[in-house]
Amino acid sequence: MTVDSIQNGTVIDHIAAGGGMKLYHLLGLEKADVPVAIMMNVNSHRLGRKDIIKIDGELALDFDVIGYVDPDATVNVIRNGTLLEKKQMVLPERLKNVLRCKNPRCISGSEQELPQLFVLTDQSTKEYRCYWCETRAAKL
Amino acid sequence: MRSIIDIPDLSLPELDALMDTAEDIIRRPGDYAEVCRHKKLATLFFEPSTRTRLSFEAAMYELGGNVISVAGADASSVAKGESVADTVKTVSCYADIIAMRHPKEGAARVAAMNATVPVINAGDGGHAHPTQTLADLLTIRREKGGFSGLTVGMCGDLKFGRTVHSLLSALCRYENMRFVLISPEELKVPSYVKSECLKRNSLPYTQVTDLESVIGDLDILYMTRVQRERFFNEEDYVRLKDSYILTPDKLRKAKADLCIMHPLPRVNEISVAVDTDPRACYFKQVLNGKFMREALILKLLKEAGTL
Numbered sequence: 525m526t527v528d529s530i531q532n533g534t535v536i537d538h539i540a541a542g543g544g545m546k547l548y549h550l551l552g553l554e555k556a557d558v559p560v561a562i563m564m565n566v567n568s569h570r571l572g573r574k575d576i577i578k579i580d581g582e583l584a585l586d587f588d589v590i591g592y593v594d595p596d597a598t599v600n601v602i603r604n605g606t607l608l609e610k611k612q613m614v615l616p617e618r619l620k621n622v623l624r625c626k627n628p629r630c631i632s633g634s635e636q637e638l639p640q641l642f643v644l645t646d647q648s649t650k651e652y653r654c655y656w657c658e659t660r661a662a663k664l
Numbered sequence: 665m666r667s668i669i670d671i672p673d674l675s676l677p678e679l680d681a682l683m684d685t686a687e688d689i690i691r692r693p694g695d696y697a698e699v700c701r702h703k704k705l706a707t708l709f710f711e712p713s714t715r716t717r718l719s720f721e722a723a724m725y726e727l728g729g730n731v732i733s734v735a736g737a738d739a740s741s742v743a744k745g746e747s748v749a750d751t752v753k754t755v756s757c758y759a760d761i762i763a764m765r766h767p768k769e770g771a772a773r774v775a776a777m778n779a780t781v782p783v784i785n786a787g788d789g790g791h792a793h794p795t796q797t798l799a800d801l802l803t804i805r806r807e808k809g810g811f812s813g814l815t816v817g818m819c820g821d822l823k824f825g826r827t828v829h830s831l832l833s834a835l836c837r838y839e840n841m842r843f844v845l846i847s848p849e850e851l852k853v854p855s856y857v858k859s860e861c862l863k864r865n866s867l868p869y870t871q872v873t874d875l876e877s878v879i880g881d882l883d884i885l886y887m888t889r890v891q892r893e894r895f896f897n898e899e900d901y902v903r904l905k906d907s908y909i910l911t912p913d914k915l916r917k918a919k920a921d922l923c924i925m926h927p928l929p930r931v932n933e934i935s936v937a938v939d940t941d942p943r944a945c946y947f948k949q950v951l952n953g954k955f956m957r958e959a960l961i962l963k964l965l966k967e968a969g970t971l
Contacts, residue, residue, distance in 0.1 A: 630768065632770065655773070
C-alpha cells in the first residue's frame with residue numbers, strides 16, 4: 525500500500541501503533557479542509573509497528589496534543605517536497621482545552637469562559653489532573 | 665497576591681509558625697484584640713455552613729476587624745448567574761480579605777486568580793478545606809505536644825472525606841508517624857492519596873475494616889461522617905452511613921490518653937455519651953479552628969501589606 529509523498533504539509537511519524545486515530549480525533553483532523561491520510565500498523569524499524577498521519581497542506585497543529593498522545597512521535601514539516609524541520613515531541617506540562625474534566629462538580633463545567641486546563645502531575649505514569657479540581661484525567 | 669487554596673500551599677515552617685501564632689493568641693488575646701481594626705473580612709458562603717462561617721467571623725471580630733457577609737447563593741448575585749470571577753472582583757472592592765465556601769470544586773482557585781485581595785478557601789465541594797486541617801493540626805499539637813511518634817487512626821469515609829485526605833497530606837510531612845486506616849471496603853483511601861502521601865514519604869500504614877481490633881494502638885482517632893452530599897446514589901449512602909459508631913463500650917480498649925477527633929458535624933458516628941469522656945477533643949477542635957483562622961487572616965493581611 526502506498527500513499528503519495530506530499531509537497532507542502534506535515535507528516536506525524538513514529539506514532540505508536542493504535543495512537544493514530546486518537547490523535548486524528550484530538551487534533552480535529554476530521555474537520556480539516558486539506559487531504560489527510562492515516563496509515564496504521566506500518567512496519568517500523570524502531571517500533572516494530574507504527575501509525576503515520578500525513579497532512580497535505582498547511583494546517584496549524586497543536587503540538588501539545590501530539591506530545592500528549594505520543595511523546596515519542598516526530599513531526600516532519602515539508603516545504604516544496606523537502607524536509608524543512610523535524611520536531612521531536614515531549615509530554616506537555618499543560619493541556620489547554622484538549623481534555624474535558626469528567627468531574628460533574630468541577631467549576632470548569634459552569635464558570636463562564638474558564639478553560640479546560642490539565643497539568644502533568646506524574647511524568648512516569650503520564651498522569652494529568654484538572655488544574656481546578658485536581659481530578660485525574662481518564663487514561664487515553 | 666497570596667491566597668490559601670489547599671494545605672500544600674503552606675510550607676512546614678509556615679504551618680508551625682501559624683500554630684505558634686495561634687498559641688500566642690490563646691495566651692495573650694488582649695494583644696491581638698485591635699490588630700485588624702478597620703479591616704474587613706468578606707465571608708462568601710454559597711453552600712450551607714454553620715461552624716466554618718461563624719468561626720471565620722468570630723476570628724475577625726476577635727482581631728478587632730469587621731465582617732461583611734453573603735450567606736447562601738440564593739441571597740446573592742450568583743443566583744442571577746454571576747460567575748465566581750466577577751463575584752470576587754466585586755467583593756475585592758469592599759473587603760481586605762475573603763473567606764469563600766462554594767459547592768463547585770476548584771471554585772476557590774478561580775476566586776484566588778481573580779480577586780485583588782487574599783482569598784481563603786473555606787471549602788470547595790469535596791476538593792479542599794484547608795482551615796479544617798489547620799484546626800486539626802493545632803489540636804494534635806496541643807493535645808500531644810507535637811507530631812512525632814504518633815499512631816493516627818482515621819475512621820469512616822476515607823474515600824470522599826476531604827478532611828481525611830488533607831490531614832493525611834499535612835501529617836505526612838512530619839517524621840515518624842504511623843497510620844491506621846479504618847473503613848469499609850467501598851470507602852477506602854483512594855490509591856492516589858496513598859501513593860502521594862504515605863508511600864512517597866515511606867510512612868508505615870495499615871488498612872483494616874474493624875475499629876475495635878486496632879483502637880488500643882491509637883494515639884489519635886479521627887472519626888468522619890459518611891456524607892450524604894458526596895454520593896450520587898442514595899442506596900449506597902444508606903448502606904454505608906452506619907458503618908462505624910464510636911461508643912463508650914468500644915473505648916474501653918483505647919489508651920487513656922487517646923485523642924478523639926471529628927471535623928463535625930456528626931450525625932451518629934460518635935455516641936453523645938462519648939462527649940463527657942475526657943478523651944473527646946472534637947469541640948476543642950472547633951475552638952482551635954477559630955484561633956488558626958485568626959492566625960491565617962493575620963498572616964495573609966500582613967503578606968498583602970494591608971497590616
